[in-house]
Each structure stands twice: as C-alpha cells, then as structure tokens.
Amino acid sequence: MAAEGQEHLWDKEEKEHRTYNDIRIFTEEELKKAAYTEEELKAFKIKHATPQMDELEKGPWPSCFSDVKREALHRKKLGQDNLMLPVECCEDLLGQVELSYINKETHWKHGGIIGVLGYGGGVIGRYSDQQDKFPSIAHFHTVRINQPGGHFYNTDYLRGLCDICEYRGSGIMNMHGSTGDTIFLGTFTEQLEPIFFDLTHDMGGDIGGSGSNLRTPSDCLGMARCEWACFDTLDMCYDMTMSFQDELHRPAFPYKYKFKFSGCPNDCVAAIARADQSHIGTWKDDIRIDQEAVKEYVAGKIPPDGGAFAGRDWGPFDIQKEVIDLCPTQCMRWDGNKLTINNPECTRCMHCIDVMPEALRPGVDTGITLLFGAKAPILEGAQMSLVTIPFMYVKKPYDNLKEVTRKVQDWWMEEGKNRERLGECIQRFGLKTFITDVLGIPVMPQSIREPRSNPYMFFKESEVPGGWKRDIKDYRKKHPL
Amino acid sequence: MGTEEIKKALIEYLSKGAKTKVYFKDMVSGVKKTIPDATGSEVKKAATELVSEGAVEYFSTGSTTMYGLKGRGISSEESGTQTE
Numbered sequence: 044m045a046a047e048g049q050e051h052l053w054d055k056e057e058k059e060h061r062t063y064n065d066i067r068i069f070t071e072e073e074l075k076k077a078a079y080t081e082e083e084l085k086a087f088k089i090k091h092a093t094p095q096m097d098e099l100e101k102g103p104w105p106s107c108f109s110d111v112k113r114e115a116l117h118r119k120k121l122g123q124d125n126l127m128l129p130v131e132c133c134e135d136l137l138g139q140v141e142l143s144y145i146n147k148e149t150h151w152k153h154g155g156i157i158g159v160l161g162y163g164g165g166v167i168g169r170y171s172d173q174q175d176k177f178p179s180i181a182h183f184h185t186v187r188i189n190q191p192g193g194h195f196y197n198t199d200y201l202r203g204l205c206d207i208c209e210y211r212g213s214g215i216m217n218m219h220g221s222t223g224d225t226i227f228l229g230t231f232t233e234q235l236e237p238i239f240f241d242l243t244h245d246m247g248g249d250i251g252g253s254g255s256n257l258r259t260p261s262d263c264l265g266m267a268r269c270e271w272a273c274f275d276t277l278d279m280c281y282d283m284t285m286s287f288q289d290e291l292h293r294p295a296f297p298y299k300y301k302f303k304f305s306g307c308p309n310d311c312v313a314a315i316a317r318a319d320q321s322h323i324g325t326w327k328d329d330i331r332i333d334q335e336a337v338k339e340y341v342a343g344k345i346p347p348d349g350g351a352f353a354g355r356d357w358g359p360f361d362i363q364k365e366v367i368d369l370c371p372t373q374c375m376r377w378d379g380n381k382l383t384i385n386n387p388e389c390t391r392c393m394h395c396i397d398v399m400p401e402a403l404r405p406g407v408d409t410g411i412t413l414l415f416g417a418k419a420p421i422l423e424g425a426q427m428s429l430v431t432i433p434f435m436y437v438k439k440p441y442d443n444l445k446e447v448t449r450k451v452q453d454w455w456m457e458e459g460k461n462r463e464r465l466g467e468c469i470q471r472f473g474l475k476t477f478i479t480d481v482l483g484i485p486v487m488p489q490s491i492r493e494p495r496s497n498p499y500m501f502f503k504e505s506e507v508p509g510g511w512k513r514d515i516k517d518y519r520k521k522h523p524l
Numbered sequence: 525m526g527t528e529e530i531k532k533a534l535i536e537y538l539s540k541g542a543k544t545k546v547y548f549k550d551m552v553s554g555v556k557k558t559i560p561d562a563t564g565s566e567v568k569k570a571a572t573e574l575v576s577e578g579a580v581e582y583f584s585t586g587s588t589t590m591y592g593l594k595g596r597g598i599s600s601e602e603s604g605t606q607t608e
Contacts, residue, residue, distance in 0.1 A: 254589030294589035
C-alpha cells in the first residue's frame with residue numbers, strides 16, 4: 044500500500060494494490076516467446092554494418108551497444124504485430140550512430156512543437172536527419188517520466204513502465220537521467236498521447252519537466268532507509284511536486300529551475316552542485332557521541348566507514364589521522380579516552396559521522412539548509428548553490444518553504460534574462476540584493492568569506508556602524524574610468 | 525484585468541514581429557505595451573488558456589520553451605522534416 048496521503052499514486056482508484064497483471068500490455072506467453080538465449084544473441088546480426096560500434100563491446104566495461112542489440116533481438120522476437128513502433132528501430136538507431144561515428148557529427152535534430160496537450164514540457168522532440176536511410180527512427184522523441192520519490196519502485200510498477208516503453212517506444216529506457224527522472228528514449232509523435240494516457244490513467248504517474256519549467260524534483264531515499272536523514276525528503280519532494288504542478292508543466296520561467304532534496308549534508312542527490320534550489324538536511328544542536336562506540340572503533344572492534352574499505356588491508360584504524368586531522372574546521376579532539384567536538388565550529392561536512400556511524404550521529408534538532416543558484420558551466424562556469432538560509436524548520440505543509448520559493452521565483456521571473464539561470468541572476472544583482480531585498484533576511488557575517496574579498500556583497504553606508512567617508516576624487520586617481 | 529483582454533493582446537503580439545516563436549518574458553513585455561498593468565501570472569494564465577484552445581503552441585528546444593501562434597512559422601508537422 045502507498046504511504047498515507049499518497050494513495051492515488053498507485054492504488055487509490057482500485058482501493059487495493061494494483062499489480063502488473065492489471066496493467067500489463069504483453070501476455071506471459073508473448074514474453075516467453077520473445078525470450079532469447081545467449082547463443083541466439085551471439086548469432087544475431089543487426090541489419091546495418093557497425094564495425095566501429097562493435098569495438099565498444101571489446102572493452103572491459105558494459106556497453107550501451109550490447110544493451111541496444113539485446114533489445115533489437117527482443118523486439119524481433121516480439122514481432123511487429125505486438126509493437127506500435129517499427130520492429131527494427133533499435134537496429135536503425137545503431138546504424139545511425141555508426142554513421143555519426145564515420146561522419147564525426149550528429150544526425151539528430153532536436154526540439155520542436157512536440158508534447159502532450161496542455162503540457163509545455165516533459166517531451167523533447169528528436170528527429171533523424173537521415174530519415175530515408177533509417178525510417179524507423181524518423182522520430183525518436185525523449186519522454187521524461189516523473190520518478191517515484193527516492194526511486195522507490197516496486198517490480199509491478201517497473202514492469203508496467205517497461206511494457207509501455209517497449210510497446211509504444213523503442214524499448215530503450217534511461218534509469219535514471221541526471222535529472223533524476225525515468226527516461227523513455229525514442230518514440231513517434233503519434234504515440235505521445237497514448238503513452239501519457241497509459242502512464243497517468245493506468246500507472247498513476249506523470250510526465251516530468253523540461254524546457255523553461257520547474258524540472259522533475261528529485262530526492263534521496265531519506266528517512267525510509269537512512270538514519271542520517273534530517274527531514275522527510277520523500278514527503279517534502281512529493282508535496283513540493285504537487286504544489287508546484289503549474290510551474291512543472293506550464294513553462295513561464297526564463298530557463299530551467301530545479302528542486303533537489305538531500306536528507307543530510309552527504310547530499311546523495313548532489314543538490315548543492317545541480318539544483319537552483321537545494322534543500323539539504325542539517326541540525327542545530329550537537330553531534331551525538333557514543334563514547335563507548337568511539338573506543339570500540341579505536342580498538343578495531345568496529346570496522347570504520349561501515350566496512351566500506353574492508354576489501355584491502357589499510358592497516359589499523361587511526362582516529363587521529365583518519366578523523367581528527369581531516370576535520371576541515373579542526374573542531375575535534377581525541378585525548379585517547381574521550382572524543383570532544385566544538386560544535387559551533389562544525390560545518391556539517393559529515394566526514395566523522397561517515398567514518399564512525401555507530402559512534403557519531405547528527406543532532407536531534409533538525410531542519411534544512413536552503414541554498415540557491417547551482418548550475419552547470421554553460422555560461423562563465425559551474426556554480427555551487429549558495430547557503431542562503433542556514434537553518435529552517437520544515438513541517439508539512441511546508442508553508443514557510445513555499446513562501447520563500449515563490450518569492451525567489453517571482454523575482455527571477457521578473458528580473459531574470461531569457462536563458463539566465465537563477466545563480467547567474469543572483470551573481471548579476473549581487474548576493475546582498477538577493478538576501479536582503481528579495482528574501483528580506485538580514486545579512487550575516489557568515490555570508491562573507493573574508494572582508495572585502497567577496498565580490499557579491501556590498502554594504503550600504505547606513506548598514507555599517509559609524510558609516511564611512513569616501514573621497515571619489517582620491518579614488519579616481521588610482522582608478523581612472 | 526480580464527483574461528479575455530490579455531488573450532486578445534497576446535494573439536496580437538504573437539501575430540506581429542519577425543520572430544514567430546518568442547520567450548515568455550518577451551511575451552509579457554509585448555502584452556504590457558498594450559496593457560501596462562498585466563502581470564506575469566495573468567499572462568501565463570491567458571497563454572495556458574490559448575494553448576488549451578489550440579490557438580497558441582509551445583515550441584521547445586529541450587532546454588528552453590517558447591510560445592508561438594499556431595500556423596505561424598514552423599509547424600508541428602514540419603518540425604520533423606526541417607533542420608534547425
């Protein structure tokens with residue numbers, strides 16, 4: 044059964060758990076017929092010569108070429124009567140990629156007027172510019188599917204997705220894209236509405252975000268599996284996804300906008316590096332210490348790092364070298380008998396907790412740190428999110444978080460240039476403007492790394508005790524225009 | 525501000541100009557020339573209605589999305605046959 048409040052994701056309509064048998068497209072018999080042996084795979088030749096792609100299978104790593112070849116054989120065995128797309132689309136795909144290897148340029152065109160009615164995102168148009176040569180991939184649209192929170196699938200749901208993808212698409216899926224969502228790679232325009240219907244009506248799912256939308260929110264598995272989670276990432280991600288549906292499906296932003304939710308500062312979804320709005324769990328009080336367990340780590344009775352480095356002999360655990368000396372703020376001390384932490388200096392790097400999880404745990408007064416502005420290096424360079432609100436209590440229905448989010452989005456929609464990410468907009472206006480004028484939060488000394496060296500922070504004379512006098516003529520002597 | 529009025533201004537804006545596909549922000553500026561008090565959210569609401577009615581369509585590159593008047597510029601049928 045689904046979690047309370049989330050029943051309609053899967054089983055609300057039926058009032059009971061829906062299984063693969065309720066929604067399946069292929070019968071057991073059809074799937075059995077389509078099964079192939081490794082010998083059959085070895086003997087299988089695709090219809091195009093692919094000498095360069097064949098090389099990919101010779102290396103030590105798994106090859107996408109092998110996977111697509113498997114799907115090509117599977118489709119052949121399923122037969123055209125059981126598929127809505129041409130049976131040979133995987134073979135044509137490999138043929139076109141081979142041609143791209145020869146010509147050293149892509150043969151895809153992307154974008155266009157493509158999607159499902161009323162949605163301004165989630166489908167990315169892709170077309171072959173070699174449609175005469177590879178007609179079965181004339182269209183090869185990408186469909187982004189909003190993934191279940193924390194990637195918690197059950198096999199029924201996964202099989203349902205696979206059926207849709209194989210029946211109405213190429214059968215090639217990406218689990219998961221860096222966006223976090225499930226991606227169907229390759230389908231024709233006429234299959235988009237049927238895919239949407241199957242996904243929403245049969246599976247209780249939805250399409251994700253693309254274009255100038257809120258992108259598919261993404262979260263770590265949080266409290267469901269992880270004892271370090273400082274907030275319920277699954278619930279917050281779901282709640283924010285539902286609250287910002289209009290932003291997710293109807294594009295009105297200057298560019299993309301991403302929410303990511305990490306339960307603790309280990310930041311397993313890399314929110315700090317990728318999200319315009321990163322929510323990272325943190326705590327206000329002290330790291331909990333079990334002194335007896337610390338001693339057991341020191342005595343070698345408990346393997347450090349949860350046993351993650353047990354495959355090789357790294358020598359006995361050295362708490363001084365492996366924990367104390369590696370603390371970025373040097374806020375820890377081990378006197379041979381007792382571990383002490385100067386908590387106000389802790390920057391939540393999580394290293395000590397990661398190394399000695401049985402001895403150290405995050406505090407109990409928990410909430411989130413809210414950061415803004417990460418982006419990939421399209422303009423200027425990659426940017427990490429900036430800690431904007433160091434601590435915020437979060438409790439359903441997360442009104443405080445939604446209020447801040449709307450303030451930020453409204454400002455960015457008003458001031459942001461076309462194709463300007465939030466981080467670039469903050470950089471252009473200055474962090475001070477963003478914090479004080481947009482969010483209405485007083486500037487804190489912690490926002491500045493060192494006095495006068497942070498280019499994003501400018502104080503007004505009235506904000507500094509005593510103010511200052513500036514002789515512009517004297518300044519211009521050294522700094523002519 | 526009435527949605528119908530904004531819709532009319534939107535259609536007018538999208539019918540003119542050299543560009544057949546425009547960013548949302550440009551669309552808001554365009555509407556504001558006719559209706560200075562129109563807000564971004566009002567324009568969004570009007571644009572969404574026009575999309576539902578089939579008068580306006582989205583044009584997406586995958587990374588950004590633009591709006592265009594249906595029948596003006598590249599069409600959905602052509603988007604598969606023309607190189608960008």
